[in-house]
Amino acid sequence: xxxxxxxxxxxxxxxxxxxxxxxxxxxxxLNPADVSPAGVTGSRPLIASDxxxxxxxxxxxxxxxxSAIRAVFRPSGGDWTTKRISVPAPSTESPxxxxxxLGNAVAVWQRSTGDDSVVQAAIRPAGGEWSNPExxxxxxxxxxxxxVAVDAGHVTAVWLAVREQRRVLVSxxxxxxxxxxxxxxxxVIGNPGAPTVAVDKNGDAVxxxxxxxxxxxxVAAATQPLAENWSPPEPLSAPGRNTSRxxxxxxxxxxxxxxxxxxxxxxxxxxxxxxxxxxxxxxxxNLSNRSGNAGGLDLAVTSDGDAVxxxxxxxxxxxxxxxxxxxxxxxxxxxxxxTKSWAGLDAAVALDxxxxxxxxxxxxxxSRRRSSRSTSPGRTTTSSRTTTTSxSRRRSRP
Numbered sequence: 001x002x003x004x005x006x007x008x009x010x011x012x013x014x015x016x017x018x019x020x021x022x023x024x025x026x027x028x029x030l031n032p033a034d035v036s037p038a039g040v041t042g043s044r045p046l047i048a049s050d051x052x053x054x055x056x057x058x059x060x061x062x063x064x065x066x067s068a069i070r071a072v073f074r075p076s077g078g079d080w081t082t083k084r085i086s087v088p089a090p091s092t093e094s095p096x097x098x099x100x101x102l103g104n105a106v107a108v109w110q111r112s113t114g115d116d117s118v119v120q121a122a123i124r125p126a127g128g129e130w131s132n133p134e135x136x137x138x139x140x141x142x143x144x145x146x147x148v149a150v151d152a153g154h155v156t157a158v159w160l161a162v163r164e165q166r167r168v169l170v171s172x173x174x175x176x177x178x179x180x181x182x183x184x185x186x187x188v189i190g191n192p193g194a195p196t197v198a199v200d201k202n203g204d205a206v207x208x209x210x211x212x213x214x215x216x217x218x219v220a221a222a223t224q225p226l227a228e229n230w231s232p233p234e235p236l237s238a239p240g241r242n243t244s245r246x247x248x249x250x251x252x253x254x255x256x257x258x259x260x261x262x263x264x265x266x267x268x269x270x271x272x273x274x275x276x277x278x279x280x281x282x283x284x285x286n287l288s289n290r291s292g293n294a295g296g297l298d299l300a301v302t303s304d305g306d307a308v309x310x311x312x313x314x315x316x317x318x319x320x321x322x323x324x325x326x327x328x329x330x331x332x333x334x335x336x337x338x339t340k341s342w343a344g345l346d347a348a349v350a351l352d353x354x355x356x357x358x359x360x361x362x363x364x365x366x367s368r369r370r371s372s373r374s375t376s377p378g379r380t381t382t383s384s385r386t387t388t389t390s391x392s393r394r395r396s397r398p
Contacts, residue, residue: 035072048099056105067092085122098150104176108146119143119159154203158195198250206256208246219246236273252303270294270311296347308357310349
């Protein structure tokens with residue numbers, strides 16, 4: 001079995017990670033901490049924090065012939081506590097994590113006992129403990145590739161399911177102190193894939209995903225006002241070329257940004273499209289320059305709408321680039337080179353609530369082994385090797 005070839009490794013939180021989660025603490029005061037149990041394998045780490053500096057992390061834990069999801073929590077200035085939040089199964093995969101600024105956390109994953117694939121979730125209310133896992137997907141259907149978002153206690157999860165021999169995109173929502181709704185269709189067309197979701201302080205949600213159009217994978221999106229149906233899917237990227245998996249962020253008021261990398265036949269371009277709450281999506285904007293061979297795009301946004309994008313471009317020695325957009329504007333600033341020699345890493349970026357940006361690098365998903373992860377309040381991220389730089393922003397607004 002392939003499991004035998006996986007070496008045992010422990011999840012560690014390193015100085016680079018802690019300095020990003022808690023920027024007010026001097027790096028010299030921070031020490032690495034092993035947070036996973038000894039003797040088991042940890043992989044696919046994810047970490048998030050709230051505005052108070054409380055930190056939650058989850059990862060996939062492999063112990064013998066079973067796997068599960070394990071979580072740790074650390075209150076600001078406190079110690080790490082750990083808990084296994086899923087029941088061990090022959091296969092537990094694809095965890096996703098979200099935490100809002102109030103400290104409410106949600107985790108989702110897919111679990112299989114051999115003949116099934118079920119999307120499950122666990123909730124950790126601010127100041128509380130992790131709930132028992134709950135099934136989100138319907139009994140008897142294959143479900144996988146889940147994502148989740150939370151803001152101001154409003155939660156929305158999306159995932160893929162197989163119904164009547166075709167792939168569909170479905171969702172469920174709740175409040176932190178409520179119950180999950182029955183699953184609801186988001187899209188049944190275009191063989192959807194790679195879904196992602198964002199939610200605002202009012203509980204309104206937006207989802208983005210890939211779908212097939214004319215033999216190509218393009219990015220589509222839909223919106224859902226609180227307790228209403230999803231809007232009809234709307235293509236965001238232009239037809240005729242393939243796109244990468246979409247990235248999606250939204251501020252507290254529901255203004256959303258979707259991003260992806262799209263080939264134009266000669267080179268790959270980093271693109272974004274924006275939508276003000278209650279309005280239509282705008283046309284895609286190119287962030288990277290011509291012949292740049294962009295890749296690894298990531299997005300971040302503050303609660304009041306300041307946004308930043310980071311991507312790598314260039315071959316064979318890729319460089320890291322960035323562009324920012326102030327709240328209330330539809331215009332992105334000039335692309336700015338950040339660092340050179342970014343080959344082998346994807347881009348990742350985080351913003352604090354003052355608009356200070358910290359781009360970092362993460363090993364591509366297929367090669368992730370060790371965990372060193374960066375995040376800012378309300379931001380969830382994952383990586384192996386992490387390299388960072390920062391951009392301070394002086395705010396003119398109160």
